[in-house]
Every structure is written in C-alpha cells, then in structure tokens.
Amino acid sequence: MLVLVLAGPAAAGTGIWRAQGSGRDAAPPFTVRTLDGKVVRMADLRGRPVVIDFWATWCVPCRASLPLLDTLQSRYRGRGLYVIGLSVDDDGAQHVRRFAGRLGLRIPLAMADEMMLDSYGPIRVIPTTFFIDRRGAIVRRVTGALDGETLDDFARELLGP
Numbered sequence: 001m002l003v004l005v006l007a008g009p010a011a012a013g014t015g016i017w018r019a020q021g022s023g024r025d026a027a028p029p030f031t032v033r034t035l036d037g038k039v040v041r042m043a044d045l046r047g048r049p050v051v052i053d054f055w056a057t058w059c060v061p062c063r064a065s066l067p068l069l070d071t072l073q074s075r076y077r078g079r080g081l082y083v084i085g086l087s088v089d090d091d092g093a094q095h096v097r098r099f100a101g102r103l104g105l106r107i108p109l110a111m112a113d114e115m116m117l118d119s120y121g122p123i124r125v126i127p128t129t130f131f132i133d134r135r136g137a138i139v140r141r142v143t144g145a146l147d148g149e150t151l152d153d154f155a156r157e158l159l160g161p
Contacts, residue, residue, distance in 0.1 A: 027052075027132045028119035032086070032110035035097050040084060040108060042136070049158035050132040051083045054112055054123050057091070057099040061145035062127045066105055068148045072155055073107045079159050080134075086112035088126060131158055 027050070031041045042050075053069055055062035066085060073083040085107055087096045093111055100109050117123045120130065131140040131154050140154060 025138050027130065027136050027138050028116075030116050030119070032084075032112075032116070034084075034108045034110045035093055035100065036108075038108065040110065045082055045132075046136050047134055048080045048082050049134055049155070050130075051081065051155065051158075052120070052130040052132065053083070053085045054088055054117070054120070054126055054128045055085055056088050056126055057096060058089070059126050063103070065127055065129075065145050065151075066103060066107075068146070068151055070103075070105050070107050071148070072151050075152075076155055076159060081155060081159060083107045085109045086116065088112050088117065088123070131155075133158055 027042055029042050031039060033039055051069065051072070053062075053065070055066060057063075069083050069085065073081065085105070087109060089096050089111070096109060096111065112123075121128070125143040127143075127145060129140075129142045129146060130138055131142075133139050139158065142154075146154075
C-alpha cells in the first residue's frame with residue numbers, strides 16, 4: 001500500500017534540494033508507457049533537459065501545478081525541454097486519462113509503478129518534481145507545490161543561456 005503525504009502552499013513549506021557541483025546524482029533509468037501508448041525511456045531523453053513530476057488526481061496542489069507544467073512544456077519545447085507527469089493514483093490509467101482530459105493537459109502522462117517510486121525516492125510527498133539536466137543529472141528535487149514563476153526559473157536554469 002502506497003502512503004503519501006500531501007504538500008501544498010499551506011504546508012510547512014516546499015522542500016527544495018539542489019545538487020551542487022560534482023555531487024549531482026544521475027537520474028535513475030526508467031521505461032514507461034504513456035497514457036497515449038508511447039514508450040518513454042530516460043535513456044532516450046539524454047541530451048534534453050527533463051522535468052519529472054509525481055502527482056495524483058486527488059492532490060489539490062497537483063491539480064494547480066499540472067496546468068503550469070503544461071504551459072512550461074509549451075513554452076520551452078522548442079528548446080528541448082521534456083516534461084512528463086507520473087501519476088501515483090491507484091484508480092488506474094482510465095481514471096487518470098479522464099482527469100487529464102478535463103484539465104486539457106497535453107504533457108505526456110504515465111502511471112508510476114513501485115519500482116520507479118523507489119528508484120526516484122522513496123516518494124512520500126506529492127507533488128514531487130525532479131529537474132534533470134542535459135547530461136542526465138538530477139539538479140533539483142522539489143517536494144510540494146511550485147508556482148509558475150519558480151517553475152519557469154528552474155526550467156530556464158536547466159536550459160542554460
């Protein structure tokens with residue numbers, strides 16, 4: 001049974017971990033099938049900045065941040081940014097697909113399995129968002145909701161000049 005803590009603006013605060021220098025960890029490898037049937041592998045994203053967001057349909061802060069992530073993807077797609085949302089919902093892909101349709105999300109979405117949750121975590125708080133540079137190194141791990149301006153700042157940091 002997966003137990004997660006909800007973190008939002010009213011929570012004790014957003015936890016931001018930032019890797020420094022050579023202390024950056026490589027993003028764990030993964031392979032997922034998106035809700036529209038495409039296979040996404042971390043290895044195939046090498047050379048691109050990546051944002052991975054762990055979320056759930058029942059998470060109020062997640063509902064607020066998903067449209068912001070969608071906007072981020074649209075804004076920086078041309079510069080190579082790849083944003084993917086990984087749902088931790090127990091209700092299955094069909095439920096998540098309907099939810100995403102109601103929000104009009106266009107970012108790739110997939111279901112996170114226990115192995116992925118363990119390799120990127122453990123993920124105990126959602127949303128939890130990872131920012132991965134072009135070399136495949138995790139540069140930030142953020143627990144809790146992010147506002148649009150902060151998301152934009154972190155994405156521009158990944159993209160460089």
